[in-house]
Every structure is written in structure tokens, then in C-alpha cells.
Amino acid sequence: MKAKLMDFDKALELFEPVLGFEVHVELGTKTKMFSAAPNPAHPEFHGAEPNTLIDPLSLGLPGSLPVTNETAVRYSISLGLALGCEIATSCRFARKNYFYPDTPKNYQISQYDEPIAFEGQVEIELANGRQFTVPIERAHMEEDAGKLTHVGGSTGRIQGAEYSLVDYNRAGVPLVEIVTHMIFGAEHDAPELAKAYVGAIRDIVLSLGISEARMERGNLRCDANVSLRPRGSERLGTRTETKNVNSMRSVERAVRYEIQRQAAILADGGTITQETRHWHEDTGATSPGRPKSDADDYRYFPEPDLLPVEPSRALVEELRAALPEQPVARKRRLKAEWGFSDLEFQDVVNGDMLHLVDATVAAGAAPQSARKWWTGEIARVANERGVEAASLVEPAHVAELQRLIDEGVLTDRLARQALEGVMAGEGSPAEVAEARGLKVVIDESALVAAVDEALAAQPDVLQKIRDGKVQAAGAVIGAVMKAMRGQADAARVREIVLERASG
Amino acid sequence: MEQAPSELTRLPGHELATLIAAGDVSSVEATQAHLDRIAAVDGEIHAFLHVNGGALEQAKAIDERRASGEQLHALAGAPVAIKDVLCTIGMPSTSGSRILEGWVPPYDATVVARLKAAGLVALGKTNMDEFAMGSSTEHSAYGPTRNPWDTERIPGGSGGGSAAAVAAFEAPFALGSDTGGSIRQPAAVTGTVGVKPTYGGVSRYGAIALASSLDQVGPVTRTVLDSALIHDVIGGHDPHDSTSLKREWPSFTAAAREGAASGSLAGLKVGVVKELDSEGIAADVQARFKETVQVLTDAGAEVVEVSCPSFAYSVAAYYLILPAEASSNLARFDSVRFGLRVEQQGQTVEDVMAASREAGFGPEVKRRIILGTYALSAGYYDAYYGSAQKVRTLIQRDFDAAFEQADLLISPAAPTTAFKIGEKIDDPLAMYVNDITTIPANLAGIPGMGLPMGLGDDGLPVGLQLLAPMFEDARLYRAGATIEALLADGWGGILTTKAPELAGGAA
Amino acid sequence: MSEITREDVQHLAGLARIALTDDEVTSLTAELSQIVDAIATVREVAGDDIPATSHPVPMANVLREDVVGETLTHEQAFAGAPSHDGERFRVTAILGEEQ
Incomplete structure (x- = not known):
């Protein structure tokens, strides 16, 4: 009623x-x-x-x-x-005295x-x-x-239940x-x-x-x-x-x-x-x-x-000295640190995502990328399902998703698919990408050509690699990733660089 | 040295333990002797609610460990009786209540664990007034215990079972708990020794709580030295009890041995509490007390009179604080997780709880729960519970002042000898007033000892109470052992040896 | 002096969750009035200047390190339970709401 x-x-x-x-x-x-x-x-x-x-x-x-x-x-x-x-x-x-079956001593x-x-x-x-x-x-x-579970009746609520079960894990x-x-x-x-x-x-x-x-x-x-x-x-x-x-x-x-x-x-x-x-x-x-x-x-x-x-x-x-800053001061600081516009920041605050963006940034993502994930795709799904964004995905997983994009393992489109899997409880973004076969597919011959071109452009680096200074390969990998506009698997590029340099 | 089994039960605990330690008597023999004695006389006395079926097996294990050359505690292998207020793995722990009938705890009280660790063998669980509410053991849900000196009479309470077991030679050692005199008063009326330690000196963990700020577990034995031996085992800090004291305690056994050996009380200032030696104390008790004071004086003690005017309010304060705390402590008996459940089809859990508590608690428990609920309820707290706590402060101040003048305080341990079973059961107030001598020590937290000082006109034991300042339990044992030795000299042996033989116990 | 009525006793029994019989209410009403009269004397000496003692030995800050200890098994937990389903304790329908 x-x-x-x-x-x-x-x-x-x-x-x-x-x-x-x-x-x-x-x-x-x-x-x-x-x-x-x-x-x-x-x-x-x-x-x-x-x-x-x-x-x-x-x-x-x-x-x-x-x-x-x-x-x-x-x-x-x-x-x-x-x-x-x-x-x-x-x-x-x-002691606060009252009888209730979830209260084991009947006082709190x-x-x-x-x-x-x-x-x-x-x-x-x-x-x-x-x-x-x-x-x-x-x-x-x-x-x-403790926690009560009401059994019988129609709704699982207390009214109409036939009996109740008590779990005292939470008691105390x-x-x-x-x-x-x-x-x-x-x-x-x-x-x-x-x-x-x-x-x-x-x-x-x-x-x-x-x-x-x-x-x-x-x-x-x-x-x-x-x-x-x-x-x-x-x-x-x-x-x-x-x-x-x-x-x-x-x-x-x-x-x-x-x-x-x-x-x-x-x-x-x-x-x-x-x-x-x-x-x-x-x-x-x-x-x-x-x-x-x-x-x-x-x-x-x-x-x-x-x-x-x-x-x-x-x-x-001692505990006072160890206190973190107050929320209002923290908001001001984060807005400045992240370089968000008023509108962008308000969007985050209104969506109650400040702590989520903060945790995502702390896990290694760039502030703007973190913001876009939370106020974009994740907020959309949360709205659709009528749940809290925080309950869908861990900030660390969002940061990982962004890292996979930055490293060229996933495209934006593939990352959204990976997110879907993460929200479905299939595991971390890397695990989902692996399981669902979401990795960027690139033409191997195009990669080889790009590697050869980069090696030719940097003969001194080539010599260093041949002398056993494998870490010098980084410069070549960077050039190849740039040439491939990031849509290449960096690890595979490295393998090809070492292979071609020695060959 | 050969001992007839019946003689083993009559030995003081320390002598029996010495024989066991020397290998002259096995723990199995000692345990069997006591089990036989229980079988012979407990039908008459009803000191035990449960006899430990595993006792002989535990005794055998101790004998084997000794035989294998293991160094054991001085009391290892000696039997002990345990008040039913204490939680024991494998033995029902009912606190004398129907509501806990058959309940076997999944954990041992700290004191029980310490007895086990020292190798003592539990004979069983002793009878008590339900949840330790009473001074006669008539309020046990399982029927009264009878006084071995006269089986028509009460053995005191609440720990009448432990006192009677020791007095009837069913056990050399026992544990009790003392909230307002439940160790000292039964000792007084059965001619035995009992000690209420300083509050916090012995762990309360696993002792089914009556009044948390008053309860204290302690020894019940036939001699002062035996109490000291048990106190040394069960005492000391326990992290499971927040109110347990973090202190280094001296050896109470050493104190008792010194006291027994010295034979003199020279230099000791003893205060007679004026308020505990007057009104309401029976003439024969007063007479024995006067004689005892003379014995103390003759032994070199300086006896002075001290006044504790606030003691007049102690019974009133006690019967507010105890019911208030008990009403809350006993709320957990609600038929949900353990204990009796009385249930009818279609009842709500509220009805089931109320019906179970109605069926499971006896009249005295209900009386005190209702009284305690009243004392704590809105609008009355300040007038009753709050005022009672202020009286506590006044009583502590009285003791502080008295101990400025004296090292020890003495008084009769109970106003009369044992009364007849049923005599006071319908007059709760008369029963309450009986606790006047023992209650102040619990309110103040100080240690006290009850020990025999002779027989009354009716031939029944009369008890002396010693009180020492907070933390000075050793002083009780030292002086108590001296007084015990002086009095025994006059009697030609400790008082319990004078007890009449029980019908079933003729060897 | 203290007027303790049947209704008072019934109310207290409700708070204490004891389904007293009518006879018990009658006897407790009489006894309680008498006992309360006797113990009300504490008010005579409880002056405002006297501090309350709730604990006989003054101590403070008895704290425990945050370290996990032993737990009970289901077998131990349910051994004395009037009713359970192997995982939880079971009670009949609850009338009132949570506190």
C-alpha cells in the first residue's frame, strides 16, 4: 500500500x-x-x-x-x-539490554x-x-x-515467515x-x-x-x-x-x-x-x-x-598526525591535480565516483582515462542495471584495462568487450582478453617490415643489439609501435626485433 | 607405607599429593578411593551432580607419565571436585539450573584448564544453588545437598556441594565461586576452609557469571595449606578475562607453610569489626569468636576494635548490584543457541523464549531477575543501582580506614551454625540478611578466608572469617595457617576429623 | 512505601522475557515490595559527592592485540543447540522487528 x-x-x-x-x-x-x-x-x-x-x-x-x-x-x-x-x-x-535472536548475549x-x-x-x-x-x-x-534469514512465507521477509535461521558470523x-x-x-x-x-x-x-x-x-x-x-x-x-x-x-x-x-x-x-x-x-x-x-x-x-x-x-x-585530509579539501586538491574542467569534475562528483577515479589513478591510470571509463561506459551500464557503479568493477581492473590499451594489446572497442567480461565476473581484463581471444590481431609480415625499416633507420642500435646489449631494443620497439599506431603487441614486436637483429 | 583405601580419603590433600608424588600411592588408587567414598555416601549427601566417568582413565594417564620419568606438578594425580558453575569439556555444566540440564560446554574454564595442566583429576561436578543464588544449596534445580555434620541441615551455599564433598571426605580439594560468601559461608557451616581471592586474582573465564563485578573463583579444602596449593595452581593473569590482574603473586603455599611453622602471631595487628560482631550473631557463635580472639591474643597478636559504619548498607547494596548484573548475565538463556527450549506449535520466538525461561528458571532466579530488571529500569537506575555503587565506594573507604589500624580483620564467617533444610526457604529476606558477614569483601574486592573456629551449642561447626587488604591474599594464608594450627592443638586435630561418621561411609 | 503493583511485575517480566504464572505474579508483587523497601536504604547514604564504584579494582586500557584465535567447529557450535539445520541455528517465527 x-x-x-x-x-x-x-x-x-x-x-x-x-x-x-x-x-x-x-x-x-x-x-x-x-x-x-x-x-x-x-x-x-x-x-x-x-x-x-x-x-x-x-x-x-x-x-x-x-x-x-x-x-x-x-x-x-x-x-x-x-x-x-x-x-x-x-x-x-x-550493556544495552534487549532480547532478539540475532543478539547472542541478549545485550549489546x-x-x-x-x-x-x-x-x-x-x-x-x-x-x-x-x-x-x-x-x-x-x-x-x-x-x-548476527544475521537472520527468514524462511517460509512469500517474500523472505519477517512477516509471514514460518521460521528463521541465525548465523552469528557477524555477531561481534x-x-x-x-x-x-x-x-x-x-x-x-x-x-x-x-x-x-x-x-x-x-x-x-x-x-x-x-x-x-x-x-x-x-x-x-x-x-x-x-x-x-x-x-x-x-x-x-x-x-x-x-x-x-x-x-x-x-x-x-x-x-x-x-x-x-x-x-x-x-x-x-x-x-x-x-x-x-x-x-x-x-x-x-x-x-x-x-x-x-x-x-x-x-x-x-x-x-x-x-x-x-x-x-x-x-x-x-600520533593518530591525529597520521590523518588524511578532509573530503572538501581533498576534492579541491584532486580537481587541481587531475586538471579536470569544472564540468568534468562535477560529473565525477555527482556520479559519486571521486573515490573510484582516485583509486583508479592510484592503480596507474591517467586521470582523464580513469574519468572517461567511470563516467562513460561503467556509468552507462550501472544506470541500465540500476546498480551502483562501484559494485560492477574494481578500480584496479579499470586501470589494467587502460594499460592494455596504452600498450596496444587492446583497442578501445576490444577493451569495452573485455570490460563486459570483467563485469560478468570472468576475471581480470587480461584474463578476459585471453579467454575471449580479444588480443589485437596484426599482420605478421607488416610487423616484420616495420621492424626491418626501424632497424635500418638506427644502425647504431642494431650494432648494440648484436653486441648483446638487448635492452637497446627498446628504442626500436618504440619506433615500431609508433609506426603501427599502437595497435601491435609490444611483446611480439620485441621478439621480432631480436630475431631480425641477430639474423 | 601401606594405606587402606578408606584412610586415603581422610588425608589432607597435601599429604595425599605427597604420597602420590613419592609413588607410594598411585593416582588410580587415590581416585578409586574417592570414587568409592562418593558411591558410599553421596546418596545421603548429594554433593555431586555429575561424577566423571573418565576420572580413572585420567588418573591412569598421570600414573603412566610419572612412571615414564616425567617431572609432574606437586599435585599431579590428586583428585579434585569442581563446582558446577565452571565450564568443563566433556562434563555437563548446569550451574544448578534446569535451563542448562545436560549442557556440555565446548571449552574449559581457565581454572579448570590450569588444574588439568597441573595433572589434577576431576572427580565430577558439585551441587550448588541455581546460578549461585542462595546460601543453602536448597535452590538447586537438582535437589538440596545435605550437611555431613547433620544431614537434616543445609551445607551453606551457593557452593554447598563443594564444601560438603570436602567435609564428607568425598574429595580432598574442590573449587568454588564466591559472589557474596558462597565459598566462605559453606566452609563455616561445614567446618572446612575456603578462600575468596582478591577480585581479579583468579580468572573468571568459563565461570558461568552471576554478578560479574563480584564473582571470584577460589579453593575449598579441609586445611589452609590445601587451599593455598590450589590457589597457586588456578591463580594469576588470564588474557581471556579483562578484569584479571596482571601481577606477580607470591607463593601462597610458602605463606601457609611459614604460618603453620611459626606458631606465633607476634607483631600482627588484628582488627575486630564491631559491626560484624553484634546484632544478629548467635550467642554460641559470639562465644566461639571471643575464645578465638583470646587464642590470637595469647599467640602474640595485638587485637583492636575497628568500625565500618557503612557495612549497615552492604546487604542492601549487594541485593541491588547482584540482581541487576545477574538479570543481564542470565539474558543469554533464551533457548536459541543452547539450553532448554519449551515450544508449542504456532508460537513466536518471543513466546518460546518467555516460556523456556519460565520453565527453566527456579523461583529464586526469577525473583532476582525481576528485582534486577526493576533496579535497572528507566527512572530507577540512579536511585537504586547508582546509589548501590556509591555504597560500594563507602565500603571500600571503611576497609581502607580499618586496614590503617590493622593488618587483618576478623569476624564470624556466618551469623549462625547450619540451619535446617526448609527453615528459611519461604523467607528470602531472612536468607539475604544472613550474608551480612561475607558481603562487604565482595563489594570491596578484597580477599577473605573462612576457616573453622569450633563447634556451636548444637555441635555444629562455627566459622571464622579473615579479611586482608586488596592483593594481600598471602597474609590470609600465613595467619590462617597459624590460627588453624593453634586451634587444632586445642582440639587434638583439625575440626573435620570430629565430624560424625556417615551411615554409608563406615569403613 | 514502595508501591509495586501487579502491572509493574508483569511489565518487568515482559522486559525479562519470563512468562510468569498469575500465582507467581501475585507472590512476586508482595515479595518485591518488601525487598525493595529493605534495599532502598542505599539512598540514605548515597550523597552527590560520593563517586560510584562499578569495578572493585581500578584498572583501564585492558586491550587485546588484533590476532585471530581459535574458532568453534559446527559440531561444537550445534552440540547444545535446541534446533539447527547444520549451518544455522533455527528459531520459530519472529514477531517483532529488528532493534
């Missing part, structure tokens, strides 16, 4: 949207937050069989005890610093009144050039829950929860701000190297709080909390949807229920979850099995 929605512009005329976000980041440590079981959010343990990354604590076995992961603490401090937060001189863990170890980081801000630049500061209330450490994965203060003044930009904020957190986390930050894998999860305040009123409206938003596009859509839905209810004289809502990617709508009630009495108390964490100022300063 789809709710009644008000036109977005009309909604903004009548109401001011107030936003708030809770973003959970899974840290990519080797082990869990409080035990030495392997962490499924670490690349080494991706795709493990259910209930294999578990130890007594992951199952909440009687007698098991937590011990805090030092690397997770360091990562959390770095993240707090990157969010401009103060780092607590002393902080501690608390989290931080309550003493988070490790508090009071920061994130600078954001929107597509229209608008600068925005998102105020951060706190960032705290906690542990993830280290999380940092980043909570914003209420965000005022976003106005028409509210949906885009939501997306840009999550993007900024993602960029910060990636630049710190503390998480893979893949939303589709749940490394980064966003709960979006939205309320509306009637124009001219001082009083804040009732908020809803939308969960299960697992792509940046969805964050934007979900915020827009909630603004339109709430506006329609309020305009009809209705009231908003304070509740958790779930985002449905397929229908593009939110649906109500549990209403908030006194059942949410989490009975927090200090975790007696753990001791306070007191980061030394020396450690904080």
Missing part, C-alpha cells in the same frame, strides 16, 4: 525539514570487537560459511567474556578525529553516557556548490549482531556509530544533503583505510531521522527513523519520500507516529516497523566485564 505523498516543492513551502543521521561503520579489523574470532568485514574472511567465524563469545556461551580489540580502538579514535571530534580522556562500555555491548568521541563536524559541498556543515554529536564503539563485528545533532536549514537540498553526508562519511572511512565501506555489503549502514516543522513554528515535529537504507541513492530517495509522506499527513490534519520505518528499494517507499514504546527500556548499565578505555594524549596526537 502506497502512502499519500505531497509534491516536494509544496511540502517545502509549508514545512521545514529537520534531519538527523545515525551511520554505522563496520571496522575492517582482523578480529571481532571483543573476541579473537575472525571478522567477516575483513577481506580475508569474506564469504565464510555461516557460523564458522565464531567462538564462545560470538555465541554468548555461558562463562565467555569480552576483551577489547586494540586496533578497533585505534580505528575509532582516528575516525573520531577525522570527524573533528574531541577524543574522550576516559570512556567506557555499557555499546557506549552510552561515555562515547570515545564527541562534538565534531563534517564539511560537505553539494552539487550546486553550497557548503554545508553537519554537526556531529558523538561517535561510539559497539558490536554488531566492531562498529562505530556516528550520530549527528539535529540538522536544520537543509531545505530543498535535504535529500541531496543526506546522500552527500553518507558519501562524506564513506570517503572519510575509506581514506582512513579502516573499513571497505561497501553499503551493499552492510559495511556502512544509515538510519535517517526526518521530521517536519510547520513554517513559522518554533516547535519541532515528531520524527521517524528510516532503517535499512543500503545505498546512497536510497538515502536520498528515502529522505525525499519521508518529507513528502509526512507533509501529506500533516496537511490533512493528521499526526506523525514516532516510529521506526523500513525502506523498500523495490517499491521506493517506507513502511512502519515497531512503534516506539516503553518496551524500549534498554536498562543501560556500565559493562562490568570491561574496564574503561583511556586513550593517552600521545596516542591521540
Whole structure:
């Protein structure tokens, strides 16, 4: 059932949207937050069989005890610093008590009144050039829950399921929860701000190297709080909390949807229920979850099995000194370094491809080539399939594809075919080219003729090769590749050069 | 030297271990003697919930290692009983609860692993109040344990099984756990010795948690030296327990030997805690205590009176902190990953959890979970749990001040001798108040020892409690061994040798 | 003094996930009021100037190196499980949403 929605512009005329976000980041440590079981959010343990990354604590076995992961603490401090937060001189863990089958101890170890980081801000630049500061209330450490699979019923959803299966691999994965203060003044930009904020957190986390930050894998999860305040009123409206938003596009859509839905209810004289809502990617709508009630009495108390964490100022300063630059500053720098035009750069930013282009450049591609791949062919396929570009291909593979073109192994046309294979999961570009027989085919006799011509033009080089200085062949190979306009296999050219020179 | 099997069970643990180490007695013989004793008397006592079917095999393995010339630990081959609160691979670990009936853990508690590594042979698992909630072992889901001195009476609790096993000569050594007196109070009412170490001195990993900030595992034996020997094996830092202390501990065995040899308490300042020697303490217990103070004075100790005014609030603080932590610790018993599941067609998992917990927990456990849930719930936290934690600070300050004046504090270990089974079961509050003498040490984290100081008017054991400052466990063993020797001189042997013979145990 | 009602006990039992019988609710209502009266004395001495002690031995920064340790096998994990499918633990239908 789809709710009644008000036109977005009309909604903004009548109401001011107030936003708030809770973003959970899974840290990519080797082990869990409080035990030495392997962490499924670490690349080494991706795709493990259910209930294999578990130890007594992951199952909440009687007698098991937590011990805090030092690397997770360091990562959390770095993240707090990157969010401009103060780092607590002393902080501690608390138990959040609630029963749920994915929570093995039936309490979550989290931080309550003493988070490790508090009071920061994130600078954001929107597509229209608008600068925005998102105020951060706190960032705290906690542990993830296990995963439920609902079986029976029609949809695989919780409603109507006959039974559920629980995998505790994810139970205990280290999380940092980043909570914003209420965000005022976003106005028409509210949906885009939501997306840009999550993007900024993602960029910060990636630049710190503390998480893979893949939303589709749940490394980064966003709960979006939205309320509306009637124009001219001082009083804040009732908020809803939308969960299960697992792509940046969805964050934007979900915020827009909630603004339109709430506006329609309020305009009809209705009231908003304070509740958790779930985002449905397929229908593009939110649906109500549990209403908030006194059942949410989490009975927090200090975790007696753990001791306070007191980061030394020396450690904080060490981690501060190692911080990468802030996203806005980074954008400015990259634009200058890459030499993109305003239009070209905006294209990359709007497509949320800055980190992808950056990673591709880091893997050896020229900035313009990297940009063309991502905003061109890959964006086209992503659009067509309605998925995130990042989920299609690894930046390193894009760089490899470009290298194969630069070396003359593939033409542009063949490279696009190779990309298709890479996106289909057939392997790296070189593997796909090999398997699909995509290598540049050239007339052998034309190559031999070109080699002979180049050798004749550089008799001194020929002599050097004959004297055994094989590395001198490079000059001849270059000349041949140039003559063949790059569409020759450099390795084969080398073979022919050595063959003809000795013959 | 030839020993009749029945005599082996009456030897103090250290003597039995010495015979085994010398090759005079094999571990198989020692283990068999205790298994025979269990078979003979445990029908009457019910100290054991599970007897280890692999005990003789483990004993044999130790004998073979010794025969092959391997250097073994001084206690290797000696039998030991383990409180059911501790996780043991291959033996059910139920914490006295129906909800864990038959549950066999896939891992050993650190203390159990250390006993194994030293070559001790586990005889089995001992009975206890469900999840260690109680002072009488009547709250075990598997029926009460009986006091070997009078089988109509309670053996104390929660570790009544371990104390009774040791008192009835079913085991020379046992492990207990002490959250508010569960080692010291059973020792007092069974005429045995039990030690609650400094909090963090012994690992809690694999001990099924009652109240995490109060629980501590410790030894239960018939002599002070035997407790020291076990403490030396199980103690020390464990990286699996965040609250475990990283310290170099002195040898408690050496301290106990020195104390027993010296025969003098000259230079020792002993504080009598005024608040633990008055109201609610039975007349015969007070009388034995006075006599003991005189023995201490005669042995050269300087006895002073100290006051700990905040102790008046200790029972109240304890019965807030314990239920609060327990309500959270016991939340994991939800029928999903382990334990009892009670299920009916068409029920949701929420219903199944609630029905399983209703069926699996006994009345005392439910009472404390509800109380703890109340103490932590919104709007009450500051008034109850928060205030209780402040009382903890006050009690620590009282101890700090008292230990300015005295090296050791003494008090009766329990207000009365063992009461009759069923006598207090319907009056939880009366049962709670009984813990007044032992609770302050848990709230402050300091070490304490319970040891015999004679018999009451009813002929039942009366216990003395020694308390030492944080980290000074060795002081307990040194003074405890001296006091034990002085009192035994007066009695003509340690107190447990005076216990009446059990019907099934006549050799 | 402390007014603990049947409804309070039922609410607490809900939070603690215990399906108490009516008789249990009745007896716990009486007992709890009595116990709470007795333990409420802690409030008398808990002044604002007194710090709370949540842990008897003051320590901090007990941290573990990020090194993988032993894991449980499926056989170990499921040995005590009331219901499982060989890979996952099995529970009946869930009513409420995730927290």
C-alpha cells in the first residue's frame, strides 16, 4: 500500500525539514570487537560459511567474556578525529539490554553516557556548490549482531515467515556509530544533503583505510531521522527513523519520500507516529516497523566485564598526525591535480565516483582515462542495471584495462568487450582478453617490415643489439609501435626485433 | 607405607599429593578411593551432580607419565571436585539450573584448564544453588545437598556441594565461586576452609557469571595449606578475562607453610569489626569468636576494635548490584543457541523464549531477575543501582580506614551454625540478611578466608572469617595457617576429623 | 512505601522475557515490595559527592592485540543447540522487528 505523498516543492513551502543521521561503520579489523574470532568485514574472511567465524563469545556461551580489540580502538579514535571530534580522556562500555535472536548475549555491548568521541563536524559541498556543515554529536564503539534469514512465507521477509535461521558470523563485528545533532536549514537540498553526508562519511572511512565501506555489503549502514516543522513554528515535529537504507541513492530517495509522506499527513490534519520505518528499494517507499514504546527500556548499565578505555594524549596526537585530509579539501586538491574542467569534475562528483577515479589513478591510470571509463561506459551500464557503479568493477581492473590499451594489446572497442567480461565476473581484463581471444590481431609480415625499416633507420642500435646489449631494443620497439599506431603487441614486436637483429 | 583405601580419603590433600608424588600411592588408587567414598555416601549427601566417568582413565594417564620419568606438578594425580558453575569439556555444566540440564560446554574454564595442566583429576561436578543464588544449596534445580555434620541441615551455599564433598571426605580439594560468601559461608557451616581471592586474582573465564563485578573463583579444602596449593595452581593473569590482574603473586603455599611453622602471631595487628560482631550473631557463635580472639591474643597478636559504619548498607547494596548484573548475565538463556527450549506449535520466538525461561528458571532466579530488571529500569537506575555503587565506594573507604589500624580483620564467617533444610526457604529476606558477614569483601574486592573456629551449642561447626587488604591474599594464608594450627592443638586435630561418621561411609 | 503493583511485575517480566504464572505474579508483587523497601536504604547514604564504584579494582586500557584465535567447529557450535539445520541455528517465527 502506497502512502499519500505531497509534491516536494509544496511540502517545502509549508514545512521545514529537520534531519538527523545515525551511520554505522563496520571496522575492517582482523578480529571481532571483543573476541579473537575472525571478522567477516575483513577481506580475508569474506564469504565464510555461516557460523564458522565464531567462538564462545560470538555465541554468548555461558562463562565467555569480552576483551577489547586494540586496533578497533585505534580505528575509532582516528575516525573520531577525522570527524573533528574531541577524543574522550576516559570512556567506557555499557550493556544495552534487549532480547532478539540475532543478539547472542541478549545485550549489546555499546557506549552510552561515555562515547570515545564527541562534538565534531563534517564539511560537505553539494552539487550546486553550497557548503554545508553537519554537526556531529558523538561517535561510539559497539558490536554488531548476527544475521537472520527468514524462511517460509512469500517474500523472505519477517512477516509471514514460518521460521528463521541465525548465523552469528557477524555477531561481534566492531562498529562505530556516528550520530549527528539535529540538522536544520537543509531545505530543498535535504535529500541531496543526506546522500552527500553518507558519501562524506564513506570517503572519510575509506581514506582512513579502516573499513571497505561497501553499503551493499552492510559495511556502512544509515538510519535517517526526518521530521517536519510547520513554517513559522518554533516547535519541532515528531520524527521517524528510516532503517535499512543500503545505498546512497536510497538515502536520498528515502529522505525525499519521508518529507513528502509526512507533509501529506500533516496537511490533512493528521499526526506523525514516532516510529521506526523500513525502506523498500523495490517499491521506493517506507513502511512502519515497531512503534516506539516503553518496551524500549534498554536498562543501560556500565559493562562490568570491561574496564574503561583511556586513550593517552600521545596516542591521540600520533593518530591525529597520521590523518588524511578532509573530503572538501581533498576534492579541491584532486580537481587541481587531475586538471579536470569544472564540468568534468562535477560529473565525477555527482556520479559519486571521486573515490573510484582516485583509486583508479592510484592503480596507474591517467586521470582523464580513469574519468572517461567511470563516467562513460561503467556509468552507462550501472544506470541500465540500476546498480551502483562501484559494485560492477574494481578500480584496479579499470586501470589494467587502460594499460592494455596504452600498450596496444587492446583497442578501445576490444577493451569495452573485455570490460563486459570483467563485469560478468570472468576475471581480470587480461584474463578476459585471453579467454575471449580479444588480443589485437596484426599482420605478421607488416610487423616484420616495420621492424626491418626501424632497424635500418638506427644502425647504431642494431650494432648494440648484436653486441648483446638487448635492452637497446627498446628504442626500436618504440619506433615500431609508433609506426603501427599502437595497435601491435609490444611483446611480439620485441621478439621480432631480436630475431631480425641477430639474423 | 601401606594405606587402606578408606584412610586415603581422610588425608589432607597435601599429604595425599605427597604420597602420590613419592609413588607410594598411585593416582588410580587415590581416585578409586574417592570414587568409592562418593558411591558410599553421596546418596545421603548429594554433593555431586555429575561424577566423571573418565576420572580413572585420567588418573591412569598421570600414573603412566610419572612412571615414564616425567617431572609432574606437586599435585599431579590428586583428585579434585569442581563446582558446577565452571565450564568443563566433556562434563555437563548446569550451574544448578534446569535451563542448562545436560549442557556440555565446548571449552574449559581457565581454572579448570590450569588444574588439568597441573595433572589434577576431576572427580565430577558439585551441587550448588541455581546460578549461585542462595546460601543453602536448597535452590538447586537438582535437589538440596545435605550437611555431613547433620544431614537434616543445609551445607551453606551457593557452593554447598563443594564444601560438603570436602567435609564428607568425598574429595580432598574442590573449587568454588564466591559472589557474596558462597565459598566462605559453606566452609563455616561445614567446618572446612575456603578462600575468596582478591577480585581479579583468579580468572573468571568459563565461570558461568552471576554478578560479574563480584564473582571470584577460589579453593575449598579441609586445611589452609590445601587451599593455598590450589590457589597457586588456578591463580594469576588470564588474557581471556579483562578484569584479571596482571601481577606477580607470591607463593601462597610458602605463606601457609611459614604460618603453620611459626606458631606465633607476634607483631600482627588484628582488627575486630564491631559491626560484624553484634546484632544478629548467635550467642554460641559470639562465644566461639571471643575464645578465638583470646587464642590470637595469647599467640602474640595485638587485637583492636575497628568500625565500618557503612557495612549497615552492604546487604542492601549487594541485593541491588547482584540482581541487576545477574538479570543481564542470565539474558543469554533464551533457548536459541543452547539450553532448554519449551515450544508449542504456532508460537513466536518471543513466546518460546518467555516460556523456556519460565520453565527453566527456579523461583529464586526469577525473583532476582525481576528485582534486577526493576533496579535497572528507566527512572530507577540512579536511585537504586547508582546509589548501590556509591555504597560500594563507602565500603571500600571503611576497609581502607580499618586496614590503617590493622593488618587483618576478623569476624564470624556466618551469623549462625547450619540451619535446617526448609527453615528459611519461604523467607528470602531472612536468607539475604544472613550474608551480612561475607558481603562487604565482595563489594570491596578484597580477599577473605573462612576457616573453622569450633563447634556451636548444637555441635555444629562455627566459622571464622579473615579479611586482608586488596592483593594481600598471602597474609590470609600465613595467619590462617597459624590460627588453624593453634586451634587444632586445642582440639587434638583439625575440626573435620570430629565430624560424625556417615551411615554409608563406615569403613 | 514502595508501591509495586501487579502491572509493574508483569511489565518487568515482559522486559525479562519470563512468562510468569498469575500465582507467581501475585507472590512476586508482595515479595518485591518488601525487598525493595529493605534495599532502598542505599539512598540514605548515597550523597552527590560520593563517586560510584562499578569495578572493585581500578584498572583501564585492558586491550587485546588484533590476532585471530581459535574458532568453534559446527559440531561444537550445534552440540547444545535446541534446533539447527547444520549451518544455522533455527528459531520459530519472529514477531517483532529488528532493534
